[in-house]
Amino acid sequence: MTQQLGAGANRPGWDDDPAVPAWTGHGPLIGAATADACVIGLGGSGLAAIEDLAHRGLSVIGLDAGRVAAAAAGRNGGFLSPGGAMSLSSTDSPVSLELRSELYRQTMAEQQRLADRLGPDVVRPTGALELAGLPGDPVDAAEADAITEQLASLRAEQEALASIGVKVEAYDGVLGQGFFTPDTALMNPVRRAFGLATTLPAGTTLHEHSPVTGVRAGLVTTAQGSVCAGVIIVAIDGKLELLLPQLAPVVQTMRLQMIATRPIAPGRLPCGVGYRAGYEWAQQDPAGRLLIGGGRDHFLEAETTFADDPTPQVQQWIDSAGARVAGEPVTVTHRWAASVGYTTDLRALCIPVDEGVVACGGYSGSGNLVGPIAARAAVALAIDNTPPPGYLRSSLQS
Ligand SMILES: Cc1cc2nc3c(=O)[nH]c(=O)nc-3n(C[C@H](O)[C@H](O)[C@H](O)COP(=O)(O)OP(=O)(O)OC[C@H]3O[C@@H](n4cnc5c(N)ncnc54)[C@H](O)[C@@H]3O)c2cc1C
Known part of the structure; x- marks a missing residue:
């Protein structure tokens, strides 16, 4: 394979x-x-x-x-993901909002600890965007509906973040619509x-x-x-x-997949960007390369596996997401995958x-x-x- x-x-x-x-x-x-x-x-x-x-x-x-x-x-994608996998606006989490807020604070402190310890060559203070959908026009009505739903969730998350004092601002620009957290960093x-x-x-x-x-x-x-x-x-x-x-x-092991490309237009992604409720994630590194992963939700059964090699189906999905994010066809140089554990x-x-x-x-x-x-x-x-x-x-x- x-x-x-x-x-x-x-x-x-x-x-x-x-x-x-x-x-x-x-x-x-x-x-x-x-x-x-x-x-x-x-x-x-x-x-x-x-x-x-x-x-x-x-x-x-x-x-x-x-x-x-x-x-x-x-x-991995190199996102220093504050709060981990639990969103603040979730209404069905077994963890109280107070505890999720505490985890958010602890993860931000961990990011600072890494930045102090390893410096800007490892931890880049770029901020991060969370956007609805992928760039470009929706390919069909289902994608358009999903974007509307994701926008509503992003607004709820933005409000929840603001309510606990996280710096966050609405974003509506060339990269899409969603919110920006200026204090979130990327890493190698x-x-x-x-x-x-x-x-x-x-x-x-x-x-x-x-x-x-x-x-x-x-x-x-x-x-x-x-x-x-x-x-x-x-x-x-x-x-x-x-x-x-x-x-x-x-805990259940799942596979996540990524690609890296030749350099794309300089400055295309000024920060880490999560798309489609985080199902895709991308960063452009200082050399101008695009590193992007995702697609797991479209291949959930196949990606529930201990195997950790990339597959054509998911890689094709990421290729097309990469071209939409870059705004141009991309040349892929690396394809990879690895295992992670998901909890119930x-x-x-x-x-x-x-x-x-x-x-x-x-x-x-x-x-x-x-x-x-x-x-x-x-x-x-x-x-x-x-x-x-x-x-x-x-x-x-x-
Ligand atoms: C493609 C991808 C993208 C991701 N993107 C992000 C992201 O942007 N932001 C984010 O926060 N998280 C992301 N993650 C998740 C993140 O990478 C992991 O949650 C995190 O790296 C886990 O680190 P760890 O040290 O706990 O475990 P691991 O990285 O799993 O390390 C465990 C180590 O244990 C070793 N090991 C396993 N079994 C044995 C054994 N029997 N004996 C000895 N050694 C063993 C392995 O070789 C491994 O080196 C991503 C993951 C993947 C796969």
């Missing part, structure tokens, strides 16, 4: 960054090791957990099945992960290419070794339920699964900021028994 898609298939556009070939990496875990804590998953969330544990004075071993940010953390996901992984405090050891095959209280088993640790944090978004099948009732009620997970073992994940497509927050909550739960905040799901029962 991947081969049919040609050159660049399943290689993220972010991997053109010079940091990727320059990455020297970490060897696999071989043999038995001991540490105060072990973190499984070296994406943005796992790296945040490792940093937190090390700051608490614990020795930490971090493990990943592949490279640092091999999965969604290095293959690979630079973020490598930036965090290379500046971890002393006392941390990372092992790449070390797939974990078993987790129980006090012991992590990998293909070629094991880690004995009193605290174990599982920080995996997509495919979490493969390692921890007991979480299958509350859009709450991210922070769930104890054994004595001293806590799992986090299930960010429903928006984990760049919520992931580190859930990971630190997992650390606090594992070490101090601190109950996770109510905007996270902390048990299978409720």
Whole structure:
């Protein structure tokens, strides 16, 4: 399937960054090791957990099945999505508006922390637009009706954001109609992960290419070794339920897909833009390339899968969305996909699964900021028994 898609298939556009070939990496875990804590998953969330544990004075071993940010953390749209997957205007969320507002504030603080830590080469303070539909005339009556519905939802969300003091303004311009949040930023996901992984405090050891095959209280088993640790944090978004099948009732792995193109008209997208209620998302990077993903809602059944390679159907959809967003035909250079975990009620997970073992994940497509927050909550739960905040799901029962 991947081969049919040609050159660049399943290689993220972010991997053109010079940091990727320059990455020297970490060897696999071989043999038995001991540490105060072990973190499984070296994406943005796992790296945040490792940093937190090390700051608490614990020795930490971090493990990943592949490279640092091999999965969604290095293959995503680069939106620093405030509030995660839960909207403020939702009327059927199990989480109170007060708690969703608190999560929004925490995610904005996380964005600031990343910006301070990694600087403007990684975190770009562009603002973000949320727009109804895709640019250009609706292709049929169904699309026109959907745009009307999305506009109503965007107005409700804009009001909800304003009501909790978020800077937000209505937008009606060349890119479409919706709202603009000037304080939202974009990032380069690979630079973020490598930036965090290379500046971890002393006392941390990372092992790449070390797939974990078993987790129980006090012991992590990998293909070629094991880690004995009193605290174990599982920080995996997509495919979490493969390692921890007991979480299958509350999280489901889905695939998300993207493309990158040759440079389009300079300045076409001055900021990150979400289209169609967030089902498409796009940014133009400093080199002028368009990085755009989406289409999942049109292929829901096929995208409910553990497979993580791009498919012709979804890629064709994204190609046509890309041309509408660019306002011109686009030349695709990269096509890729990755797995993420969706939860039944859009709450991210922070769930104890054994004595001293806590799992986090299930960010429903928006984990760049919520992931580190859930990971630190997992650390606090594992070490101090601190109950996770109510905007996270902390048990299978409720
Ligand atoms: C195409 C796409 C676009 C997206 N766009 C955005 C966006 O713009 N904004 C946003 O906020 N979110 C976005 N997301 C979601 C976001 O990328 C994820 O929620 C986030 O990166 C999750 O990070 P993580 O560190 O929790 O998990 P992951 O990135 O899933 O990292 C987990 C790590 O665990 C490793 N692992 C898995 N199983 C094992 C095992 N058995 N043993 C050892 N290691 C294992 C994996 O190799 C991986 O490196 C997008 C996702 C995709 C796929």
